[in-house]
Amino acid sequence: MRSSIVHLAHRGFFLAAFLIVAMAAASGCTKHSKPNYIYMPDMYYSPAVKAQKALMRLPVEGTVPRGYTPYHFTSPEEAGKALIDPLPPTHAVLMRGQMMFNTYCQVCHGPAGLGDGNVVPKIPRPPSLQSDKIRNWPDGSIFHIITRGQNVMPSYASQIMPEDRWAIIRYIRVLQRSQHPTPEDLNALEADIK
Numbered sequence: 001m002r003s004s005i006v007h008l009a010h011r012g013f014f015l016a017a018f019l020i021v022a023m024a025a026a027s028g029c030t031k032h033s034k035p036n037y038i039y040m041p042d043m044y045y046s047p048a049v050k051a052q053k054a055l056m057r058l059p060v061e062g063t064v065p066r067g068y069t070p071y072h073f074t075s076p077e078e079a080g081k082a083l084i085d086p087l088p089p090t091h092a093v094l095m096r097g098q099m100m101f102n103t104y105c106q107v108c109h110g111p112a113g114l115g116d117g118n119v120v121p122k123i124p125r126p127p128s129l130q131s132d133k134i135r136n137w138p139d140g141s142i143f144h145i146i147t148r149g150q151n152v153m154p155s156y157a158s159q160i161m162p163e164d165r166w167a168i169i170r171y172i173r174v175l176q177r178s179q180h181p182t183p184e185d186l187n188a189l190e191a192d193i194k
Helices: 002-027 076-082 091-109 139-148 162-179 183-193
Strands: none
Touching (some): 076 139, 091 162
């Protein structure tokens, strides 16, 4: 007796579940030209905009993209007076500068910065980084030329990050000092040799 009651209860449960599923499925088969209730009216009645058809809104005047630093200098002299190398004088910065110099600059300026790179016969000879003119330039002027380019040299602003430009300038200063040592450098070398 008891098993027949349990059997009927299970059967009734499955029958009720089947009827609920059937009613839910059947309710979706009717045609709805207009829903009875609109859950989010702002989304339902929003203006239709095709992708790439509408013009983007113009940003507020003075807006700067995230991670972008505007560069407003127009001459090497102006940049030389205003820009100062922000990097610390570390071995890591110097090694980064050497790597970036060897990647981007050595092709034209040569390994010692003498203007005797591999592409010299094909293009006009670039100025020697060892000349008195460039050795006397402030770091900001060299930064400006790497950023904006000059004469045949193109701008490297899109290829070389600002920190790497400063590291390259550090390495150029080391190259210049290796070709034109100061009296202190020579005294230190003599002391090391003895």
